[in-house]
Amino acid sequence: MSIRPTLETRQATPTMEGAGVHLHRAFGFQDPSELDPFLLFDDFRNDVPAHFEKGFPWHPHRGIETITYVLKGTVEHGDSLGNTGTLGAGDVQWMTAGSGILHQEMPHGNAAGQMHGFQLWGNLPSSQKMTAPRYQDVEAKEIPEVIDDDGTIVRVIVGEFWGKTGPVDGIAADPQYLDVTIPTGVKKTFKIDTYRRAFAYVFEGQAAFADASTPSGVLLEKEVMGEEVNIRDLSGDRTLIRFGTGDEVTVQAGEEGVRFLLISGAPIEEPVAWHGPIVMNTQEELMQAMRDLRNGTFIKPAH
Template sequence: MSVRPVLETRNATPHLEGAGVHLHRAFGFQDPSELDPFLLFDDFRNEDPNQFEKGFPWHPHRGIETITYVLNGEVDHGDSLGNTGTLGAGDVQWMTAGSGILHQEMPRGNAKGQMHGFQLWANLPSSLKMTAPRYQDVEGKDIPEIIDDDGTRVKVIVGAFWGKSGPVDGIAADPQYLDIYVPPGVTKTLPVDTYRRAFAYVFEGAGQFVDASQPEGVLLEKEIAGREVHMRDMSGNRTLVRFGTGDSVTVQAGPEGVRFLLISGAPIQEPVAWHGPIVMNTQAELQQAFSDLRRGTFIQPV
């Protein structure tokens, strides 16, 4: 197996979105080819309801898919097609915005006031930009979890991994979305298809990813080469790890273990014209989308 090199590590940065939601952004609104087909990744983790309960009131999307994964608290949602519901802890929603949808997401804390979840945006190819919108809501109990002999736990949200398939399907980016916990001191090699772009997002514990310049399973001692990723508690840093090409990643967990998302997808490699929540291929298409919003023709007849 060829270990993917670690191209970059960086901490997510604070942002204010929606009607006043304090979150951390790992990437977004920069070079869209960097993690093609993925455009944006937000970590909305907070223990102060005043910093998230105003939520994300009605707003449009066109040309993308949004993936929301909730760990703590709840998210009420509704859309212009009449769909409503609530995502609880462990639940996932995959929304294909396609030709256009208006929706809102309103987070609520758990009994302790804590809210934690992630949202990922995946691009749609030009052939599917104007496809009909749809939702896939998945309860946490329906997400398969694999527990390996060494205690490694993998929740398979999307894609296939170690003989299990996630419940979300039919996604244009052909993604793999995994929630992985590696116990203290364990070194684990995880396969990733060579044709996918891949990143990890470390949000609990600490670990070290092996660089491709070293034999598999050998960890580097220099931080800049070994890419040691430190994550602490709810108030700690949040770290993105971006990988190069290869067919696996290898991680060694620190003394508290390490938990991270491992996400990969097939690059679309098309031009991107992007403004806010609308992502098209050309400026003309982008201008048409906003013209449709102004004229009230953004939502296509069902």
């Protein structure tokens, strides 16, 4: 077994999208090979309704898939296929843009005015770039939750973990998408397929992620659960941890415990031509998408 090295730890960057939604971007619009097959990850979290209520009005997508996971508040959505619905707390939506789709997403706060969700973009391989668009809404109650003896809780959103299979399937990137909560001071190791790219995103509490050079058990620099350990830097709220190759990730929760997303997927390793919400393989395909948008042929007829 080999611990995946921590290639990079960085804070998500404040930015604005849509009609003025304030959010934090963990990665996106940079080097697409970094976390291939994933292109972008946004944390849209706010308790000021004016900073999110205007939402993401109608906009196009082609060549990608999106996974939206809502923790607080709701997101109303509609698309050019005629689909409409509302995502609530704990719900997930997977959308395959494929050959082209127009959609809108309008977030609303809960009773306390809070809104929190994540959106992950997965690339599509060239063979599926122009596939028919489709989408799937999954309610919170359909997502399996596993509770370990030490109090660790894992929601399996996509993929297989600890004998449970997430309800979202058919995603080209074949991801494993886990929502992990680890109690105070608990150390946990998670197996990840060696051939997958992987990252963690901390959004509550703090934790130390072991590096390949970290001696076994040496993670935190204070006494944890009665055991003296030499401690490494703790990763806190809105921190992205990008891992290198290996087949396991080890994490030790800090004093307040930790909650994070652990996401991995098989790299596509194809050229990327990218402009905003459209991701193709060549500049010519990208220009064709722009022409389609201008002349009204972006949405392809169903076959």
